[in-house]
Amino acid sequence: xxxxxxxxxxxxxxxxxxxxxxxxxxxxxxxxxxxxxxxxxxxxxxxxxxxxxxxxxxxxxxxxxxxxxxxxxxxxxxxxxxxxxxxxxxxxxxxxxxxxxxxxxxxxxxxxxxxxxxxxxxxxxxxxxxxx
Numbered sequence: 001x002x003x004x005x006x007x008x009x010x011x012x013x014x015x016x017x018x019x020x021x022x023x024x025x026x027x028x029x030x031x032x033x034x035x036x037x038x039x040x041x042x043x044x045x046x047x048x049x050x051x052x053x054x055x056x057x058x059x060x061x062x063x064x065x066x067x068x069x070x071x072x073x074x075x076x077x078x079x080x081x082x083x084x085x086x087x088x089x090x091x092x093x094x095x096x097x098x099x100x101x102x103x104x105x106x107x108x109x110x111x112x113x114x115x116x117x118x119x120x121x122x123x124x125x126x127x128x129x130x131x132x
Contacts, residue, residue, distance in 0.1 A: 001069040002062075003053040004085050010073075011053040018051050025051035028058070059084045065096035073106040082122070 005011035011027040018025035026040040026049050037057075043049040045064050052058070055074075059081060070089040076082045091097025 001051045001071060002058060002064075002067050002088050003051060003071040004059070004074050004076075005053050005055045006074040008055045011055045014073075015051070015053045018053075023051055024049050025053060028052060028054045030055075030057065032057075058088060062088055064088075065091035066098060067091070067101065068098040069102040069104070071104045071106070079122075086122075 003011075003014060005014055005027075008027075008029040008031070011029055015025040015027035026043070028037055028040055032040070040049065040052060041062075041064065044052050045066070067089040070086055072082070072085055076085065086103055089098070089101040089103065093099050
């Protein structure tokens with residue numbers, strides 16, 4: 001699972017909580033050294049880490065096709081940035097990715113941001129056949 005957090009602190013806390021509860025997780029942010037970032041990504045690719053949390057790091061340029069879940073917990077208002085985040089999990093089997101990917105959007109009751117969350121632009125894509 002790849003998780004997009006609301007802040008650096010949030011990414012770190014979520015990774016720590018997941019690890020505490022037995023789910024191997026690592027946080028990556030702009031302050032993470034290049035060596036540690038490479039190691040965390042490699043551990044994720046190899047299955048030694050189940051969850052990578054991040055803040056503003058893996059939106060672009062992150063190519064690990066086997067991501068099978070993307071959690072977007074940060075308020076995102078740009079459809080382009082949202083598509084980049086979701087795209088981390090939508091590589092598909094022909095590109096070494098998963099056939100099915102879980103996309104979870106957290107729509108908080110935050111009122112101080114204003115505007116419509118970007119994922120609302122794509123609601124029509126997430127409806128499964130036979131379900132509304």
